[in-house]
Amino acid sequence: MGHHCCSKQKVKRGLWSPEEDEKLINHITTYGHGSWSSVPKLAGLERCGKSCRLRWINYLRPDLKRGSFSAQEERIIIDVHRILGNKWAQIAKHLPGRTDNEVKNFWNSCVKKKLIAQGLDPNTHNLLPPSHNKPNKNHNNPKPTSVFSLHSQPKDVSMDMSIPFSTLLSILPNDDTPSIPIYENQNPNLVWTTQEQNPNTFMETSMGSSVPIISSSPSNTSGFGIVNEENCIWSSNNGFQPIDQLNRQDEMLQPQQQEKKAPSAMEIEKADDILNMDASFGSSNFGFDFVESPLLPCGMYYNTSPVDGFAWDC
DNA sequence: AATGAGGTCAACCGCCTAGTA
DNA sequence: ATACTAGGCGGTTGACCTCAT
Numbered sequence: 001m002g003h004h005c006c007s008k009q010k011v012k013r014g015l016w017s018p019e020e021d022e023k024l025i026n027h028i029t030t031y032g033h034g035s036w037s038s039v040p041k042l043a044g045l046e047r048c049g050k051s052c053r054l055r056w057i058n059y060l061r062p063d064l065k066r067g068s069f070s071a072q073e074e075r076i077i078i079d080v081h082r083i084l085g086n087k088w089a090q091i092a093k094h095l096p097g098r099t100d101n102e103v104k105n106f107w108n109s110c111v112k113k114k115l116i117a118q119g120l121d122p123n124t125h126n127l128l129p130p131s132h133n134k135p136n137k138n139h140n141n142p143k144p145t146s147v148f149s150l151h152s153q154p155k156d157v158s159m160d161m162s163i164p165f166s167t168l169l170s171i172l173p174n175d176d177t178p179s180i181p182i183y184e185n186q187n188p189n190l191v192w193t194t195q196e197q198n199p200n201t202f203m204e205t206s207m208g209s210s211v212p213i214i215s216s217s218p219s220n221t222s223g224f225g226i227v228n229e230e231n232c233i234w235s236s237n238n239g240f241q242p243i244d245q246l247n248r249q250d251e252m253l254q255p256q257q258q259e260k261k262a263p264s265a266m267e268i269e270k271a272d273d274i275l276n277m278d279a280s281f282g283s284s285n286f287g288f289d290f291v292e293s294p295l296l297p298c299g300m301y302y303n304t305s306p307v308d309g310f311a312w313d314c
Numbered sequence: 315a316a317t318g319a320g321g322t323c324a325a326c327c328g329c330c331t332a333g334t335a
Numbered sequence: 336a337t338a339c340t341a342g343g344c345g346g347t348t349g350a351c352c353t354c355a356t
Contacts, residue, residue, distance in 0.1 A: 050326085050341090051326080088344075101325085104345075
């Protein structure tokens with residue numbers, strides 16, 4: 001049974017031949033695709049329009065990146081997936097030259113297994129129940145191993161924000177040392193089902209001080225662990241700064257009240273917009289938690305507390 | 315060399331949404 | 336308001352490949 005778009009005509013299925021590829025490439029590079037439903041006829045192909053579109057998008061497009069995913073791309077996929085869930089098309093937008101199909105395949109064939117091997121649920125990015133976990137060689141060290149925490153003191157953050165996100169990623173070591181992160185942010189699959197968390201979630205840093213963790217618990221305004229423009233301000237002098245902190249510099253970051261609700265399409269869009277700023281620090285906000293990665297090396301923190309200042313604590 | 319298991323990935327299926335008549 | 340169409344998307348399939356036995 002074919003699609004309604006091609007049910008009336010005889011269509012070929014299965015793998016594309018080099019000749020078919022050539023016809024499609026010639027047609028699109030000459031005329032553009034226009035209406036995909038008319039492409040097969042115009043290009044002289046016995047394929048349905050959807051098939052042509054898919055072939056072009058996933059395989060023939062000239063701007064596609066070939067080859068295996070880099071460690072950096074893998075981290076991006078994991079981080080965005082943690083926030084957005086199985087929104088492959090949205091995730092792929094953060095990976096130039098990669099398609100949603102490619103990302104999806106990579107996730108299902110590789111990343112998923114890595115996360116499970118690390119004792120993490122690939123759907124929620126939460127720790128699996130103990131029965132699923134493999135023994136952790138570092139279990140004597142209770143310190144969380146992969147937490148990107150923000151203590152929003154402007155004088156510290158301003159320095160951090162001068163670093164483009166791409167640079168932040170690139171300075172991360174590329175080894176895939178298994179780690180057991182603390183997940184304060186979850187994709188929508190989980191965020192809305194977790195128990196109400198203590199709004200003042202603190203984490204012990206390597207220096208012994210406590211820092212609050214921007215959380216995607218229901219008490220977090222964004223709901224996605226994203227610090228958005230509604231409760232934060234970016235200034236060139238002070239860097240990324242929660243509004244709350246502007247008023248009460250000496251107080252810990254206070255969570256805003258947020259009623260439990262399912263994320264709206266607009267909120268998902270907003271989360272995605274924020275993620276889109278991964279390399280544009282000149283704009284007014286930034287999803288700090290986007291940097292948090294389960295594949296960060298053991299014991300690594302991104303710490304901006306006034307006590308510790310900026311540091312990657314390993 | 316043969317074969318079976320498991321992994322990878324291109325392609326399809328079916329659903330959803332937006333646009334239009 | 337309704338029906339229809341095209342395009343987009345996520346889930347799934349199955350052909351092909353690799354590797355161990």
